């Protein structure tokens with residue numbers, strides 16, 4: 191396929207820069223402990239300095255992959271597919287999620303919400319970032335809000351974000367991994383004093399799984 195055709199298909203969400211796919215246990219948030227097939231799409235310009243997948247940022251380093259291929263692989267492994275990245279909403283998620291839905295799969299997204307919400311989702315995990323805030327109506331649609339806590343100020347940011355979210359949304363505070371020993375006690379105290387929040391840990395890192 192010539193480059194122009196590939197770019198056109200990526201633009202339409204029919205091909206996506208695929209970084210990796212793996213069958214594992216959802217480590218974070220509401221569905222932690224549940225087996226799921228992860229699809230990691232390359233490309234993100236949000237620039238979190240503590241991001242644990244910086245290799246995902248440059249979309250050009252990840253091969254444009256036909257969504258049909260992603261669906262074939264996903265169908266073999268699990269009923270639950272987690273689309274993550276990178277920032278999946280960099281791309282049009284309509285075609286991929288429609289194709290996965292046709293296979294009767296549960297489709298979850300991990301997103302910063304920095305770009306408009308596209309696609310059909312059974313579960314939306316919104317993890318907002320200060321340097322590129324969520325856009326559009328994702329605050330009305332998110333099922334869980336997962337704020338990463340790197341320092342004390344992030345608790346103020348968490349409350350600002352919670353004030354914008356829908357009433358059914360489940361609220362999580364998750365320690366930033368590199369400072370977990372310092373911030374986890376802060377989060378524990380905060381959740382006991384503000385019990386509308388729950389603690390989320392990156393349990394896959396404790397389990398030594400992807």
Ligand SMILES: C[S@@+](CC[C@H](N)C(=O)[O-])C[C@H]1O[C@@H](n2cnc3c(N)ncnc32)[C@H](O)[C@@H]1O
Pocket residue numbers: 234240241242243274275276277278300301302303316317336338364365366367368392
């Ligand atoms: C790598 S991101 C990809 C999806 C999307 N770009 C986002 O940020 O939501 C997946 C999840 O990991 C979280 N995360 C990334 N780096 C982390 C770190 N160092 N410690 C804790 N959580 C982290 C993100 O906030 C997000 O909830």
Ligand SMILES: Nc1nc2[nH]cc(C(=O)O)c2c(=O)[nH]1
Pocket residue numbers: 214215216217218228274275300394399400
């Ligand atoms: N096991 C596992 N659970 C996760 N939950 C969210 C992840 C992500 O990187 O989006 C992730 C991940 O990378 N691995």
Ligand code: SF4
Pocket residue numbers: 234235236237238241242243244246275276277302319
């Ligand atoms: S938005 Fe997500 S992928 Fe992008 S830098 Fe932040 S944590 Fe990493």
Ligand SMILES: [Mg+2]
Pocket residue numbers: 242243
């Ligand atoms: Mg991860």
